[in-house]
Amino acid sequence: MRLEHSQSSSKIGARILIIEDESTIAELLRTGLTYEGFRVSVVSGGEEGLECADKEDFDLVILDLMLPDIDGFEICRRLRLRGNDIPIIMLTARREIPDRIKGLNMGADDYVTKPFSFEELVARIRAVLRRRGSAAEPTQLSAADITLDLEAHEAYKGGKPLELTPTEFALLELFLRHPRRVFTRETLLNRIWGLDYEGDRNVVDVHISNLRRKLGDRERRLIRTIYGIGYSFRPD
Amino acid sequence: MKRWHDLPLRTKLTLLYLGLLSALICLLGAILYTDTKHFLISTTALRLRAQAKPVIERWFATGPGLPAPLAPPSPPSPGLPPAPPSESRQPSSGPVEQLTEDTAVSLSQALTSRDTTALVIDNQGHILATGRRLPEEPPAAPPDPQRINRALAGENEITYIDIANGQRTLVVLIPLRRTPTDPRILGVVQLNTPLATIDQILWRQRLLIGAGIIVAVLLGALGGLWITGSALAPLKRMIATCKRIAAGDLSQRVNLPRHYDEVGQLAAAFDDMVAHLEKAFAAQRRFVAAAAHELRTPLTAIKGSLEVLLRGSLDDKAAATKLIQGMYREVTRLNRLAEQLLSLTRLDTPVLIHKEKVNLAQFLNTVVQEAKLMAQERVITLNPGYPIVLEADPDSLKQVFYNLIDNAIRHTREGGKIEIGWGKKHASVEIWVADDGEGIPPTDLPHIFEPFYRGDRSRSRRRGGAGLGLSLAKGIVEAHGGTISVESSLGKGTCFRIRLPISDPERG
Numbered sequence: 001m002r003l004e005h006s007q008s009s010s011k012i013g014a015r016i017l018i019i020e021d022e023s024t025i026a027e028l029l030r031t032g033l034t035y036e037g038f039r040v041s042v043v044s045g046g047e048e049g050l051e052c053a054d055k056e057d058f059d060l061v062i063l064d065l066m067l068p069d070i071d072g073f074e075i076c077r078r079l080r081l082r083g084n085d086i087p088i089i090m091l092t093a094r095r096e097i098p099d100r101i102k103g104l105n106m107g108a109d110d111y112v113t114k115p116f117s118f119e120e121l122v123a124r125i126r127a128v129l130r131r132r133g134s135a136a137e138p139t140q141l142s143a144a145d146i147t148l149d150l151e152a153h154e155a156y157k158g159g160k161p162l163e164l165t166p167t168e169f170a171l172l173e174l175f176l177r178h179p180r181r182v183f184t185r186e187t188l189l190n191r192i193w194g195l196d197y198e199g200d201r202n203v204v205d206v207h208i209s210n211l212r213r214k215l216g217d218r219e220r221r222l223i224r225t226i227y228g229i230g231y232s233f234r235p236d
Numbered sequence: 237m238k239r240w241h242d243l244p245l246r247t248k249l250t251l252l253y254l255g256l257l258s259a260l261i262c263l264l265g266a267i268l269y270t271d272t273k274h275f276l277i278s279t280t281a282l283r284l285r286a287q288a289k290p291v292i293e294r295w296f297a298t299g300p301g302l303p304a305p306l307a308p309p310s311p312p313s314p315g316l317p318p319a320p321p322s323e324s325r326q327p328s329s330g331p332v333e334q335l336t337e338d339t340a341v342s343l344s345q346a347l348t349s350r351d352t353t354a355l356v357i358d359n360q361g362h363i364l365a366t367g368r369r370l371p372e373e374p375p376a377a378p379p380d381p382q383r384i385n386r387a388l389a390g391e392n393e394i395t396y397i398d399i400a401n402g403q404r405t406l407v408v409l410i411p412l413r414r415t416p417t418d419p420r421i422l423g424v425v426q427l428n429t430p431l432a433t434i435d436q437i438l439w440r441q442r443l444l445i446g447a448g449i450i451v452a453v454l455l456g457a458l459g460g461l462w463i464t465g466s467a468l469a470p471l472k473r474m475i476a477t478c479k480r481i482a483a484g485d486l487s488q489r490v491n492l493p494r495h496y497d498e499v500g501q502l503a504a505a506f507d508d509m510v511a512h513l514e515k516a517f518a519a520q521r522r523f524v525a526a527a528a529h530e531l532r533t534p535l536t537a538i539k540g541s542l543e544v545l546l547r548g549s550l551d552d553k554a555a556a557t558k559l560i561q562g563m564y565r566e567v568t569r570l571n572r573l574a575e576q577l578l579s580l581t582r583l584d585t586p587v588l589i590h591k592e593k594v595n596l597a598q599f600l601n602t603v604v605q606e607a608k609l610m611a612q613e614r615v616i617t618l619n620p621g622y623p624i625v626l627e628a629d630p631d632s633l634k635q636v637f638y639n640l641i642d643n644a645i646r647h648t649r650e651g652g653k654i655e656i657g658w659g660k661k662h663a664s665v666e667i668w669v670a671d672d673g674e675g676i677p678p679t680d681l682p683h684i685f686e687p688f689y690r691g692d693r694s695r696s697r698r699r700g701g702a703g704l705g706l707s708l709a710k711g712i713v714e715a716h717g718g719t720i721s722v723e724s725s726l727g728k729g730t731c732f733r734i735r736l737p738i739s740d741p742e743r744g
Binding site for chain 2 (some may be wrong): 022024025031032034035093117118119146182183184186187191
């Protein structure tokens with residue numbers, strides 16, 4: 001059995017098992033989800049996947065429906081039959097309503113169709129984890145004396161509420177999720193403003209400076225400027 | 237008023253039919269009417285002559301004496317020239333030799349009855365006597381000198397209709413001869429009979445014919461509408477069906493009960509055509525859906541990879557390289573898919589097959605040599621048959637064998653055997669490509685030549701096939717006028733057989 005683990009460098013994220021036989025899609029899921037802070041294992045067959053899910057402790061399974069050995073529906077059914085209550089997201093090219101209903105009836109927590117948006121997939125993974133009350137997906141993020149309530153969409157510093165715009169909130173959430181990671185301006189633009197943003201690239205600097213002001217970070221010690229690269233959040 | 241061409245067929249047919257019908261009936265009525273008129277007039281004239289003839293003969297034979305005392309001489313009608321004085325007033329009872337005023341009176345009176353008045357005219361054209369004595373007897377028409385002269389000249393059958401005093405009178409002229417063979421004509425008897433009765437009959441007849449025409453045309457119109465309506469009803473049904481089909485519902489049929497008249501045949505042909513179209517469209521839809529599905533998988537991978545890269549993974553060189561390599565693989569796959577789709581559609585145009593003489597032994601030898609390069613530890617052998625020369629397009633035929641050999645390689649284990657051979661069968665050659673691989677499940681066998689069909693989707697996709705190779709091979713073989721078939725048993729192997737016609741068997 002070939003199991004590859006990719007650890008998130010900074011903190012302990014949710015462990016995700018990906019059962020997918022299309023190598024390119026498996027690879028992009030591994031890379032993308034690892035970057036988002038998840039710990040990812042990839043297998044390409046159904047038997048392998050079942051074995052893996054039994055042996056190790058995962059927080060979530062991403063399951064392709066069309067596998068060479070066992071049908072994805074069957075894997076889902078067998079997992080549930082064994083009393084395994086692990087959250088399952090089905091990922092498939094079968095987009096017809098009956099297939100979706102069948103998948104959800106088989107015990108899947110969510111159903112994502114190809115072609116999918118990676119951002120949406122991540123959001124759905126987080127939503128499923130939160131719904132299942134997984135410890136790996138907190139509803140609050142804290143670092144230094146900053147706290148973000150993701151459900152109420154509120155931010156506090158030292159117990160006092162902060163007035164943040166949605167963009168500033170998203171920036172702060174990204175920084176809190178990935179402390180110490182260096183983000184280039186391009187990455188920030190792509191993630192916060194979207195892949196099709198074509199406006200002025202200086203918006204990043206403007207919003208960072210606003211955020212610093214609101215956080216009282218005059219010395220630029222919380223959000224540091226990494227010269228020639230971008231920004232990084234350093235709570236320590 | 238709508239233009240004639242825009243009128244519904246039913247109305248047009250009915251109008252045409254009505255026009256023809258009324259023309260025929262009118263013609264018939266006119267013939268009937270004129271015939272009746274002639275018949276009535278000529279029988280009346282005939283009756284008058286027949287009645288007058290014995291009277292005149294008797295009068296000539298026995299003399300005018302008999303009737304003379306019965307009738308006093310009537311005064312000459314006003315306007316008539318005064319009668320010449322009579323010379324011999326002998327009430328003789330012998331045969332009449334001369335026509336005189338006295339004798340004429342008795343003759344005219346003998347010929348006059350309630351519906352006929354007689355005038356006796358001498359050979360000078362003067363009226364000698366008129367037989368009218370009572371007012372109920374019809375008045376005589378004034379003599380027509382021209383016709384009198386013709387009668388005096390010897391013309392026997394002069395009959396005409398005179399209109400005088402607002403009354404139509406039938407006039408019959410009878411030349412007076414002592415004996416029928418006597419060439420001497422003493423005078424003329426003019427018989428006048430009013431046409432009132434005949435006119436009445438004719439008027440009734442006109443009325444009857446007119447009413448008949450109207451009733452017949454009305455009934456004809458109703459009948460015509462009904463007949464054309466019932467004849468055109470299937471067409472109306474077809475129009476309605478056509479409209480529903482045009483709206484996109486290809487499952488519609490006219491479904492007329494099968495009558496073998498023209499409309500029934502048209503409806504049946506129409507239904508057959510729609511059935512074919514429906515099948516073709518369904519096949520097309522399946523093909524497009526399958527093609528879209530094949531496109532979607534690599535596109536999903538590429539799109540996802542790009543998204544992940546842009547969301548930050550680009551900063552990690554190693555991860556980025558892996559993703560980019562994956563995208564390159566997917567693009568290659570898309571490219572191959574596009575090529576195969578293109579070849580598949582190109583096959584629809586027959587121009588693409590450039591036939592030339594192909595020496596089969598030489599050709600297959602080259603194919604096998606080249607195939608050995610991609611054999612990946614499979615043993616490929618050529619089992620030559622009789623030398624045969626084919627008329628074929630070597631390039632596309634090569635593609636067929638590469639596809640079959642590639643298929644065989646993908647479905648055999650390492651060390652598996654692939655055999656290619658041929659044999660002559662009647663006017664065609666059979667070429668086979670056999671392997672000892674895993675075989676094809678019987679449930680998949682009927683479908684393997686369908687585009688994008690894959691028995692085991694995931695596995696063969698990983699092996700790189702899009703499911704177009706075999707349908708492409710089938711298309712090329714059929715473009716050569718040949719057939720391709722397959723036999724397979726699970727676990728034992730598969731054998732594809734291609735049968736191509738040999739155009740010139742003598743060259744074998």
